[in-house]
Amino acid sequence: MYKVIIVDDEAVVRIGLKNTINWNEHGFELIGDYANGREAWDAVELDRPELVISDISMPFMDGLELAGLISAQFPYIKMIILTGYDEFEYAQQAIRLKISDFILKPITAQEIRQLLDRIKAEMDEEKQRREDLGRLNNQLEHSLPLLKERFLERLVAVGLGKVEIAERFAYFNLPPISPLYLVMVVDIDDFGDRELSSYEHDVEFLRFAAYDIFNETLDREHVLTFRTREERMVAIIFGHDSESLLYEQGFSLAEEVRYHIEKYLKFTVTIGIGRTCTLAEQLPSSYKSALSVLDYRFLLGKNRVLSIIDIEGKPSGYMPLSHDLDRKLAAAVKTGAIQEAYQLIEQGVAELKTSLVPVEACMLQMQKVVLSLMNSVQELAVREQESPFEQQMKLMNVFKFKTLDEVEIWLKDMVSSVISTIADNRNYLTNMQIHRAVEYIDTNYANEKMSLQDLCRHVLMSSSYFSLVFKQHTGETFIEYLTGVRVAKAKELLHNSAMKLYEIAEQVGYKDPNYFSILFKKHTGITPKDYREKQIKGSGA
Incomplete structure (x- = not known):
């Protein structure tokens, strides 16, 4: 059953549609009817119907304004406009807003039934297209050439020069890209509650199914998509002059991908959106910030669209270290997972003890950990303030200790101080943004x-x-x-x-x-x- 709502300021129309149509027979569940677009929009945000049938001329918010909001925030919802106005201008607006049908009143119950059957057939076909395992298996055999994916991965992960970018784009027949740029990274949370019979085969198939939806959803101009060797899905969004509009498009596309994967494949993804950049050569900065924001899944939960501008404030120019232990510790500190950070410290110290490396090598490893934590603090643009841990952060402090056990205790104390300072700073940034929002409302x-x-x-x-x-x-x-x-x-x-x-x-x-x-x-x-x-x-x- 597909959920549907009716929007019309004429009560007789709403009552007639409710009582003369057996919605269930046509594959729909009527979950509400509303007298104006404003009430309908509240219902759309709350209940997320798959179909909206609306009049144009209504008080408070008309049908086209409602269609515009739905198209911008929930592009997967279909909409039918019923109107008594036979004007070309309305039809033009309906086409721009991707309205499924634009029908003139009066319309008979029989015509409504035929319309519902046609719309349901279209929705069934779309659903079948996404769930057709045979089609997905066939596409798996004809996936994009590996060389092109590796080139795009190198472009965002390592960075290339302007000349090489132009040459490679021409070689792979890719469309030219232009500023501003933004990188989005999609990572599968897990595969839900399903039991995977032959694990490796099923996992690969489900990953490909997710990538198929990812590609189909983002199959439009000014977007390039590919997979990384870590099985993440990446999109490069480009060609906007306005940073705010580029972010808006990124959030809209990310939400559409997240919704479709959860709806049709029954598992979830988390999506990280990085910082914008003005040059193609700077794409690694956007990509690394998108990867960094994925760490906050541990704090905020799965099945979300997360942005670096929401989590970490303004760009600071610092990126986390690439070493595995350092990266994991930095991620735990950023998300406030103090017990996880303690476990990582204990793990690192235990490994150094069992490896029997020289004292100088142990000190070097501890310096790298301290440097990683310093980068985490600076990456989050923490406000400058006097605090006890600042003196402990000096690299040379580690040499005053005689045993790794002492270093472990000192490092845990430092991590505790860093987590506290980062939490205070993040609360300060959020409070400032909410304060600005309240001021804006009070003024406007x-x-x-x-x-x-x-x-x-x-x-x-x-x-x-x-x-x-x-x-x-x-x-x-x-x-x-x-x-x-x-x-x-x-x-x-x-x-x-x-x-x-x-x-x-x-x-x-x-x-x-x-x-x-x-x-x-x-x-x-x-x-x-x-x-x-x-x-x-x-x-x-």
């Missing part, structure tokens, strides 16, 4: 068109991560907080001014006074008019 609440996307651009955060931390810091969603500010401002105007109700509604960001009254009563329990009269009586008393 009168703007009726203020959106979550506008706010995220202002603070340079992704909408998904912003929503998470904003709720944690304020206890409310963005819409709840904005509505609270507007209602509070309206109360002040009702109490302290003689402005008419429609003037107050517009003053606090609502062009429609009726909608303003509904919201006001929902939050205060009384209408604006009753509230004003109550205040006047209270003053008179």
Whole structure:
């Protein structure tokens, strides 16, 4: 069954569609009907239907504006527009928004049934195409040439000169790339609850199935895709002048990949989005930062899209060391996994003890660990501050110890201090961004068109991560907080001014006074008019 919602401001239309159509017979589950686009958008965000059937002309938010939001944030949701307006301009907008069908009213129940059958057939075909194991096996035999994948991997992992990049792109018949650039890395979390009968074969097949969806989803201009030898999936996104728009596209594509893999293959991936860069020769910086952000899966959980700008603030120019133990320790420190860090230190010291290497070699290894931790602190752009561990961070301090046991104790103390400082700094950066967001809302609440996307651009955060931390810091969603500010401002105007109700509604960001009254009563329990009269009586008393 595919989930579907109906959006139309005419109650007779909604009731007619609900009662005359046996939705289950056509493969759909009707999960709701709504009188305007704003209510429908809230439902889309909450329930994620596969199909939306909507009128165009509605109060508060029309059908095309709703289609635009759905197309931008949930591109996998199909949408059908029903309208009484036979105008070419509407049809043009519908095409641009990738609307599945644009149908003129009046439409009969029989026509609706035929339309549902056709849309279901298309959705079934799309689902079958992704789940067709025979097709995936066939494509496995005709995958992209290994040389091209290795070239692209070398381009992002090591870096190449401008001339060599141009020559290799021409040799492999790849489209030319242009700034700005962004690298996205997709890593499979696990293969879910399935039992793998012949493990190696099944794992390889599932990896290829994920890569097939990854390629199909990102099969568009200004995107290059490939796999690495570590079985990660990588995309190079390019050709944007605006850094914020490039990030927006990256988040949108990443969310689409994450959704499709979970829906059709029943396992999850975590996706890291690196920093932007202005030159193709700088792609390793974006790639390494995308890999670095994947370490935060341990802290934030699986099945997520994570961005370096959300996690680690502004670029600092420092990258973690490549040594395996150093890298793992740095990742544990960054995610605050202190017990894991302690275990890695104990493991490293134990290995040095059993290897019986000279004292100088042991000291060198400890210096490398300290240097890795210093890089982690600087990579996260930690604010300069006086703290006890800064003196311990000096490389020469390690030579004052006489045994590895003493070094182990000192190193654990230092790691504890570093983790505490990084946590304080990360909280400071997040608090500053949320503070900027609150200031922006308090300053611009009168703007009726203020959106979550506008706010995220202002603070340079992704909408998904912003929503998470904003709720944690304020206890409310963005819409709840904005509505609270507007209602509070309206109360002040009702109490302290003689402005008419429609003037107050517009003053606090609502062009429609009726909608303003509904919201006001929902939050205060009384209408604006009753509230004003109550205040006047209270003053008179």
